[in-house]
Amino acid sequence: MTRETEYTPDKLQELGLDSQRLPRHIAVIMDGNGRWAISRGLPRIEGHRRGVQSVRTIVEECARIGIEQVTLYCLSSENWKRPQEELDLLMQLLEQYLVEERSEIMRQELQFAVIGRRDGLSEGALREIDRTLEVARDNTGMRLCLAINYGSRGEIADAVRRIAEQVRTGEMTPETIDEQCISEHLDTAGMTDPDLVIRTAGEMRVSNFLLWQISYAELFVTQKYWPEFRLPDLIEALQSFAARDRRFGGLKG
Incomplete structure (x- = not known):
């Protein structure tokens, strides 16, 4: 889809949508x-x-x-329980x-x-x-x-392991671990x-x-x-x- 075919503000308004509230x-x-x-x-x-x-x-x-x-x-990590x-x-x-x-x-x-x-x-x-x-x-x-x-729990566990390894090697200290730090070690790092x-x-x-x-x-x-x-x-x-x-x-x- 090319940029020329994006919805205009008027078209969004026709659909009952506001471009500022998407x-x-x-x-x-x-x-x-x-x-x-x-x-x-x-x-x-x-x-x-x-x-x-x-x-x-x-x-x-x-x-x-x-x-x-x-x-x-x-596909969730739990879906592997389904028939082969x-x-x-x-x-x-x-x-x-x-x-x-x-x-x-x-x-x-x-x-x-x-x-x-x-x-x-x-x-x-x-x-x-x-x-x-x-x-x-x-x-x-x-x-x-x-x-x-x-699976989100697995993703968080993987992030904790990566952070723990960086603490072990001295790349960071426990005091530097905050919400931003955890977010940066998740699969979605860099995404909103x-x-x-x-x-x-x-x-x-x-x-x-x-x-x-x-x-x-x-x-x-x-x-x-x-x-x-x-x-x-x-x-x-x-x-x-x-x-x-x-x-x-x-x-x-």
């Missing part, structure tokens, strides 16, 4: 793919395939609207997505990032992740971040914290997703399954966000 960073828990498929008598993997269409729509529209970053929860056949198909789908969407990532000038552990990912998925990171490294548009084999978390399929939990980073994020939960989530649902989430009174622990002035 979230900078949206994080999405894409839930309900399997349930969507089962409810229609389809194999669970068909829900994941249909979910890719929602990814395409939401990423493109967020870039047009002017969102700075979208982080998608693609489904996991194998998810790896194939991830690899296919990266291959097919690479040209769109470049056309839209999207920055590309991945958070999570590489252990357990298929060779093909790792290869395509690295290729996409390489070709998109100079892009300057919206950042698309995929959380793959990601999410302002808005969208969760589909009606679940009222954050599922070990960006626990440190979403401390002050606004939550939007929809009953719709992820394969059903489209532009009108995104607009509803953005309208809901704009209506919130964000005080960050303070009092309204």
Whole structure:
């Protein structure tokens, strides 16, 4: 998506949005793919395939609207408990997505990032992740971040280990460890914290997703399954966000 096709302030106003009250960073828990498929008598993997269409729509529209970053929860570290056949198909789908969407990532000038552990990912998925990171490294548009084999508790534990090692080697002292220090050792170092978390399929939990980073994020939960989530649902989430009174622990002035 080229910059000429971004939404104008007038277009945003038509949608009930104010360019000054948009979230900078949206994080999405894409839930309900399997349930969507089962409810229609389809194999669970068909829900994941249909979910890719929602990814395409939401990423493109967020870039047009002017969102700075979208982080998608693609595969949690707990998802390895699922049947091996489904996991194998998810790896194939991830690899296919990266291959097919690479040209769109470049056309839209999207920055590309991945958070999570590489252990357990298929060779093909790792290869395509690295290729996409390489070709998109100079892009300057919206950042698309995929959380793959990601778990926030594990991320924080990894950060603590890195900090502990730096204390052990004398690179820092315990007195220098503060919130900023911890943030700089997380997978999301250098990224802004999410302002808005969208969760589909009606679940009222954050599922070990960006626990440190979403401390002050606004939550939007929809009953719709992820394969059903489209532009009108995104607009509803953005309208809901704009209506919130964000005080960050303070009092309204």
